[in-house]
Amino acid sequence: MPDQNAIMAATKSFILSEFLEGEDPDELTEDVELISSGILDSLATLKLVTHLENTYDIKIEAHEADEDNLNTLVDIAKLVASKL
Amino acid sequence: MDFSWTKQQTELRDAIRAFARGSLNEGLVERDREGIFNRAGWDACAKMGIHGLCVPEEYGGLGFDALTTVGALEALGEGSRDNGLSFSINAHMWTAEMPLLAFGTPEQKAKYLPRLVSGEWIGGNAMSEPGSGSDAYSLRTTAIRQGDHYVLNGSKTFISNGNVADLLLVFATVDPAKGARGVSAFLVEKGTSGLQVGKKLDKMGMRTSPMAELFFDDLRVPVENRLGKEGAGKNLFTDSMTWERGCILAPAVGAMQRLLDACLAYSRQRKQFGESIGNFQLVASKLVDMKLRVETARSLLYQAAWKKDQGKSIFLEAALAKLWISESWVACAQEAIQIHGGYGYMTEYEIERELRDATGSKLYSGTSEIQRTIIAPLLSV
Ligand SMILES: Cc1cc2nc3c(=O)[nH]c(=O)nc-3n(C[C@H](O)[C@H](O)[C@H](O)COP(=O)(O)OP(=O)(O)OC[C@H]3O[C@@H](n4cnc5c(N)ncnc54)[C@H](O)[C@@H]3O)c2cc1C
Numbered sequence: 001m002p003d004q005n006a007i008m009a010a011t012k013s014f015i016l017s018e019f020l021e022g023e024d025p026d027e028l029t030e031d032v033e034l035i036s037s038g039i040l041d042s043l044a045t046l047k048l049v050t051h052l053e054n055t056y057d058i059k060i061e062a063h064e065a066d067e068d069n070l071n072t073l074v075d076i077a078k079l080v081a082s083k084l
Numbered sequence: 085m086d087f088s089w090t091k092q093q094t095e096l097r098d099a100i101r102a103f104a105r106g107s108l109n110e111g112l113v114e115r116d117r118e119g120i121f122n123r124a125g126w127d128a129c130a131k132m133g134i135h136g137l138c139v140p141e142e143y144g145g146l147g148f149d150a151l152t153t154v155g156a157l158e159a160l161g162e163g164s165r166d167n168g169l170s171f172s173i174n175a176h177m178w179t180a181e182m183p184l185l186a187f188g189t190p191e192q193k194a195k196y197l198p199r200l201v202s203g204e205w206i207g208g209n210a211m212s213e214p215g216s217g218s219d220a221y222s223l224r225t226t227a228i229r230q231g232d233h234y235v236l237n238g239s240k241t242f243i244s245n246g247n248v249a250d251l252l253l254v255f256a257t258v259d260p261a262k263g264a265r266g267v268s269a270f271l272v273e274k275g276t277s278g279l280q281v282g283k284k285l286d287k288m289g290m291r292t293s294p295m296a297e298l299f300f301d302d303l304r305v306p307v308e309n310r311l312g313k314e315g316a317g318k319n320l321f322t323d324s325m326t327w328e329r330g331c332i333l334a335p336a337v338g339a340m341q342r343l344l345d346a347c348l349a350y351s352r353q354r355k356q357f358g359e360s361i362g363n364f365q366l367v368a369s370k371l372v373d374m375k376l377r378v379e380t381a382r383s384l385l386y387q388a389a390w391k392k393d394q395g396k397s398i399f400l401e402a403a404l405a406k407l408w409i410s411e412s413w414v415a416c417a418q419e420a421i422q423i424h425g426g427y428g429y430m431t432e433y434e435i436e437r438e439l440r441d442a443t444g445s446k447l448y449s450g451t452s453e454i455q456r457t458i459i460a461p462l463l464s465v
Binding site: 018043050060 | 187264265313316318319320323395396399400461464
């Protein structure tokens with residue numbers, strides 16, 4: 001079972017390749033705000049949720065797919081890990 | 085992969101199709117002409133359990149999964165020619181009941197769901213405004229917190245069931261500066277002071293589904309009637325729109341099957357140049373295209389519902405289903421008119437109404453253009 005660090009690393013590379021192509025990977029630290037800063041817009045958030053569900057075979061409930069749970073790599077890893 | 089329905093699902097579909105065929109079609113030409121909502125039909129559908137197909141039994145529903153539900157609604161659309169009534173029921177289910185189920189507190193669910201499921205109360209969803217349609221989150225209606233209430237000001241338009249609704253899910257912003265992150269949802273009961281229901285809107289099709297404008301003039305909504313967290317409106321709307329896109333056109337698939345059956349019968353029976361018009365390849369190829377559209381539309385509908393039942397999000401599948409079913413429904417209705425010739429164009433033959441009813445499906449729940457703008461990035465274009 002992947003731990004939170006592994007989830008964070010994998011999610012970081014997904015976000016870099018899908019939404020931040022060409023950006024410096026070092027700038028995407030674990031506490032960068034993804035939703036409130038606009039890095040992830042509505043459609044990007046849908047894509048991220050679909051990716052996490054498929055990769056980890058989990059279900060992210062509608063009320064969980066928000067800024068509180070998906071705003072940083074740490075938040076995302078915590079949410080995913082809580083479902084594994 | 086098993087494509088067959090179970091015995092219970094088949095019985096449910098058969099029962100709903102037969103009920104709809106026998107009970108919902110009489111007087112439809114007049115209701116359509118006058119724009120009359122069939123409240124008795126609404127109540128009869130509720131009695132059949134349709135309004136609560138996928139609502140858990142603890143709230144009075146039948147507790148079916150999404151696939152069984154869309155299968156039942158497809159049968160409703162096949163039996164009933166009253167597309168407007170089916171649309172009103174679907175708006176009530178997907179845009180009022182489902183958000184309540186997903187985001188409601190136990191108290192909100194216990195208070196509202198049984199009344200919505202029994203059909204006693206009619207639900208509606210108020211997002212669109214005169215200045216914000218596709219760009220829904222640029223809405224202008226405000227909700228300012230004052231103690232244990234929110235005070236809503238603004239207006240909504242194109243609200244299905246708006247003038248007959250007992251419960252409206254209203255979207256408003258608690259802080260326009262926050263953009264989409266300020267959008268919140270509120271449960272507003274009919275008769276609340278400050279809620280004015282505007283005139284009934286006259287429209288091209290779905291004329292038996294009532295629609296109205298709404299105005300909020302210092303409308304006071306208790307804090308306990310906020311649905312979801314403050315600022316969760318976007319999240320809630322995404323969820324309800326996904327249900328809506330995936331499932332709201334289930335009756336349309338039934339309607340397309342009904343149109344195909346009518347066209348097959350007509351092309352066998354109608355003779356020109358001494359033979360059935362179905363013998364002309366140019367007519368037969370239209371029937372083939374209709375069949376293809378019905379089957380592919382049905383597959384996308386079932387796929388979205390099935391995947392939802394697997395506990396997965398269906399953003400892509402729902403948008404694909406919505407886009408293809410709506411465009412196929414319009415195309416089938418056009419072919420049906422063509423196959424019926426001049427008779428298809430006459431009101432009393434009840435084919436032209438189908439085209440009028442189908443056309444709106446390319447607009448509501450996100451226009452066809454918006455579905456395409458959702459699908460493309462999900463394909464990583
Ligand atoms: C029968 C019916 C029932 C409805 N019921 C409800 C209801 O119950 N509740 C509710 O809140 N609303 C309801 N609506 C409103 C519906 O959601 C809107 O009509 C729809 O979202 C489009 O908004 P608009 O009409 O303002 O068109 P606009 O958003 O102004 O669009 C005009 C045109 O521009 C195109 N366009 C807009 N943005 C883009 C873009 N980014 N890329 C490409 N093309 C674009 C559109 O596709 C369209 O062709 C209903 C509408 C209909 C027809």
